[in-house]
Amino acid sequence: MNIDLEKPMTHLTENKEDRYRPKYHMTPPVGLLNDPNGFIYFKGKYHVFYQWNPFKTDHSTKYWGHFTSGNLYEWHHETSVLAPEDWFDHSGCYSGSAIENKGNLIAFYTGNVKNEKGERETYQCMATSKDGMSLDKKGPILHLPDNYTAHFRDPKVWKKGSTWYMIVGTQTKEEEGMVAFFSSENLTDWEHHGPIAGSYMNGLDYFGYMWECPDLFSLSGQDILIVSPQGLEAKGDKYNNLFQSGYFIGEMNYEDQTFSHGTFTELDRGFDFYAPQTTIGSNGKRLLVAWMGMPDEDEKNHPTIDNCWIHGMTIPRELSIMEDKLYQKPVEEMTCLRTKEVRHNKVSISTDFHEFDGISGNSIEMVIDILSKDYEVFNMRVSDAIQVSYDSSTNIFSLTRRKYHSEIDEVRECILEDLSSLNIFIDVSTIEIFINGGQEVFSARYFTDNKDSSVLFSCEGELSLKITKWDMKNSIIF
Ligand code: FRU
Numbered sequence: 399m400n401i402d403l404e405k406p407m408t409h410l411t412e413n414k415e416d417r418y419r420p421k422y423h424m425t426p427p428v429g430l431l432n433d434p435n436g437f438i439y440f441k442g443k444y445h446v447f448y449q450w451n452p453f454k455t456d457h458s459t460k461y462w463g464h465f466t467s468g469n470l471y472e473w474h475h476e477t478s479v480l481a482p483e484d485w486f487d488h489s490g491c492y493s494g495s496a497i498e499n500k501g502n503l504i505a506f507y508t509g510n511v512k513n514e515k516g517e518r519e520t521y522q523c524m525a526t527s528k529d530g531m532s533l534d535k536k537g538p539i540l541h542l543p544d545n546y547t548a549h550f551r552d553p554k555v556w557k558k559g560s561t562w563y564m565i566v567g568t569q570t571k572e573e574e575g576m577v578a579f580f581s582s583e584n585l586t587d588w589e590h591h592g593p594i595a596g597s598y599m600n601g602l603d604y605f606g607y608m609w610e611c612p613d614l615f616s617l618s619g620q621d622i623l624i625v626s627p628q629g630l631e632a633k634g635d636k637y638n639n640l641f642q643s644g645y646f647i648g649e650m651n652y653e654d655q656t657f658s659h660g661t662f663t664e665l666d667r668g669f670d671f672y673a674p675q676t677t678i679g680s681n682g683k684r685l686l687v688a689w690m691g692m693p694d695e696d697e698k699n700h701p702t703i704d705n706c707w708i709h710g711m712t713i714p715r716e717l718s719i720m721e722d723k724l725y726q727k728p729v730e731e732m733t734c735l736r737t738k739e740v741r742h743n744k745v746s747i748s749t750d751f752h753e754f755d756g757i758s759g760n761s762i763e764m765v766i767d768i769l770s771k772d773y774e775v776f777n778m779r780v781s782d783a784i785q786v787s788y789d790s791s792t793n794i795f796s797l798t799r800r801k802y803h804s805e806i807d808e809v810r811e812c813i814l815e816d817l818s819s820l821n822i823f824i825d826v827s828t829i830e831i832f833i834n835g836g837q838e839v840f841s842a843r844y845f846t847d848n849k850d851s852s853v854l855f856s857c858e859g860e861l862s863l864k865i866t867k868w869d870m871k872n873s874i875i876f
Contacts, residue, residue, distance in 0.1 A: 416705045418845060419823040422735055422873040423690070423762040424448070424465050424473050424514050425710040429572065430455050430697070432609060433552075433673035434687045434711060435462055436496030436505050439680050440530045443468055445688055446711065447460040447479060447505070455708040456694055456697050459702050460490035462507065462533070470679070470714050472873045479505075479525075479533040486511065486521040486538050493552040493611060493673065494522075497562075503527040504566065506522070508551035509538060518548040522566065536586075543590045545570055552611045554675075555585075558652060563755065564588060567610045567625065574598065575609035575627050579655055588593035591655040592867060595623055595646065596657040600659055606630050611643075611673040614650065614657075617684050618719045621650040623657060624665070626673050635794075635811045636664065640692055645724055665724065667812045668797055668831070668840035676717065684717040685729060690828060690841055701802050701845040702827075712830060712841055713823060736763060736868035744769060747861040751779060759824070760851040765866045766820040773859035776817065781850040784829055784842070788817045795833065802845040812838050824853075825870065 429452040436447040443466050450463030462480035465473040480491040487509030487768040494507030509521035522540035525533035544551055548571035556563055564580040575597025580588040597605040606627035613624040626643040643666065648659025656721060665674060666688070674688035691709040700708050740756035757764070760781075768776070771790070778786040785798040795814040798807050814833065821832040831840040855863070 408557075414705055417849075418702045418706045418827040419667075419705070419707070420710055420828050420874075421863045422471070422870050423710045423756045423825050424711060424874060425473055425826055426450055426452075426463060426707050427532065428706045429453060430457065430707075431463065431711070432689050432691060432693070433493045434504075434675045435493050435507065435686070435749050437675045437677040437687055438496040438498065438503065438530075439677060440496070440498055440503050443530065443681075444470055444849075445496065445503075445530050446473070446676040447496070449689075450478065452478065455703040455706065457693075457702070460492055460510070462491050462505075464531075466530070467736065470685075470729050471735050472875065474875045476531065479527075479531075480535070481505060482510075483828070484509070484535060484537070486523055487535075491669055495554040495613075495675065497555050497557065499585065501528070503530045504555075506539075506553040506555050507535055508553065510551070520548045520550045522551075522564075522588075524612070533596045539586050540566075540580065540588045540609075544579070545671075547571060549571070549608050550578070554611075558617065561652075563614075563652075565594070565612045565614055567608070567612050568593070568596075569608040570596070573607045575629065576605040577609055577612045577623065577625060579657075581868050594650075594655065594657040595625070595659065600657065602662075605662070610641075611675065613674070613676050614648075614674055615684060617717060620647050621657065622647055622717075622719075622724065623659060624674055624676065627662075635667075635813065635870065638810060639669060639671075641672060643688065647719070647722055647724070647727055660722070663723070665726070666839050666841050667810055668829075668842040669799065669808065669810060670843050673714065674712075679716075679729070685731075686715045686717055686726065688712045688841075690843060699803055710828060710843075715836075715839075718836075720837075723837065726839050727832060728830075730824065732763070732823075735870045735873055737871055738869045739866065740868075741866045743863075743864055744862050745855075745865060747773075747776070747857040747863060749856060749858060751777070751856045753852055753854050754865060757865055758852050759867070759869055760825050760826050761870045761872075763868050763870055764820070764822045764853070765826070765828065766822070767864040768818055769862045772862060773857045774862035775858040777820055777856045779852070779854040780824060780829060781844075781846040781852060782848065783844040783846040786820075786831060786840075788814065792816070795838065797831065797840045797842060799842055799844045800846075810840060810842075814830055814838060
């Protein structure tokens with residue numbers, strides 16, 4: 399495939415119906431997208447850089463692709479900013495973060511290198527920019543400390559007081575996942591203070607062989623560590639995806655470089671959510687975007703590869719803490735994409751699946767309020783590939799999807815004491831379900847063979863709902 403990186407590459411897919419491409423979620427014009435990188439609000443614009451293989455729909459190389467937005471809902475695809483062509487990053491410009499310093503955007507990323515012997519090397523690198531639209535590489539600023547394998551990557555940098563801090567996702571030589579902690583006064587000389595969290599630390603047992611994409615920030619007076627551990631075993635309704643992304647709430651002690659924390663909670667209970675990254679928005683709110691995908695997936699059989707692209711991002715979410723739990727809500731700006739409102743103030747749901755006037759579509763948002771509680775099971779079907787259910791006797795909320803290219807149904811579940819509202823974003827082949835104002839979230843890709851865009855409701859017992867639906871405007875500009 400001959401790709402001109404200066405130009406958007408939609409022409410490669412122009413001749414084929416691109417039937418699974420979302421309309422308001424960031425997707426790559428061609429190639430593979432994974433982690434969000436360098437998420438930042440800089441000089442009046444949001445930047446979401448991302449892991450991008452522009453040449454193939456696999457993970458064989460990584461550039462930093464780039465989206466910008468003035469408002470968090472309309473995203474422009476820009477020219478790629480980092481290419482893997484130097485001695486310190488030639489096998490991939492891996493994930494990292496961005497900060498602002500003295501009017502410059504400074505990005506930190508992992509230079510991934512496979513040397514002549516086929517061994518992995520890792521370099522934490524810096525790149526700078528005046529306008530955020532192109533990055534000047536400055537090369538490595540941090541070499542691999544002792545005690546870790548070369549699975550050492552994904553630097554996240556922030557400032558507290560006058561000092562800069564960095565955390566990096568690692569694997570120790572004992573093959574345990576941990577987060578390494580560094581500080582610096584000038585962004586180029588970094589002091590290593592050892593790990594602050596990981597397997598066998600702070601009361602945890604073994605907790606995976608590698609921790610990727612760490613992020614540490616404070617919210618409402620508490621410190622939150624987000625991380626994507628690999629190697630956890632499924633336990634009941636927890637950890638059912640191949641890899642997880644979740645958080646610890648705790649307290650970061652910058653004096654003695656320790657982080658004391660509670661238990662690990664998954665951020666998203668659906669099928670496709672990984673490597674989330676946060677930043678502070680223009681209004682001071684803590685925002686999150688994540689890859690709506692999963693590493694080591696069967697890319698060869700993925701339905702969108704016929705159109706030369708694969709994967710996408712979640713919509714931006716705003717974080718808050720309530721009763722020691724992280725809540726995620728769609729950012730308020732998403733309401734600007736709403737058009738053509740349809741509202742049913744009170745509909746009664748019965749045992750047979752039923753469609754309500756105007757409540758359908760493949761690029762929509764819905765708000766569903768539960769008006770009565772006298773029901774046993776509530777069900778909602780989206781096309782023939784997704785079913786959402788809540789059983790009020792067992793308190794199990796579930797998302798069932800038909801696995802693509804098969805007749806197999808897969809389920810993800812969580813316990814929910816009460817269901818009062820659902821805010822659902824459907825976008826052609828993606829669904830994100832925000833439950834009870836963001837108490838739990840389920841994100842998933844799904845693919846249906848027919849062009850069914852129905853939304854159907856049923857229940858056991860008596861249930862009435864208020865349903866509001868909007869069509870969503872297209873908001874991704876390639
Ligand atoms: C997470 C991850 C990161 C790495 C990047 C490479 O999905 O494996 O640890 O930097 O993807 O694309």
